[in-house]
Amino acid sequence: MESDTRKFLIQMALTAAAIVYCIDSYKSYKNTNYDYEQSYFIIQVKEGRIFVTLTNSLAFILGVIVCPSPSWGMIQMTCLLWYLHMTGVCVGYHRMFSHRAFEGRWIVRVALAVFGSMSGQGGPI
Secondary structure, eight states: OHHHHHHHHHHHHHHHHHHHHHHHHHHHHHTSSSOTTSOHHHHHHHTTOHHHHHHHHHHHHHHHHHOSSOOHHHHHHHHHHHHHHHHIIIIIIIIIIISOOOOOOHHHHHHHHHHHHTTTSOOOO
16 A cells, blocks of 8 residues: 555656746747747757657657656666766856856866766767
């Protein structure tokens, strides 16, 4: 009984995260400078966000199908990888490579480039 409740709560949390992601994507669609008669899909393609959107959607769907009851270790690893790739994008790609806000040793540059490339947004340069 307890494991069924835990499975249900995990699936509800994943569903809520997907809904929040879709709402945020729709809000960013509303803030574009494109003609609002264009479809959401066309705007995603023109702005180059379609790969990230499809990858996240596919990962969510496959995650629910392949592993409907993930272990806590898997959830912890997912959170760790999410944190690392967001650090790579925000700190590495945005601050270090784009704005040159700081300089790091070569190992820091390589680590942030690898973490940033895990997001599927291309290389750092």
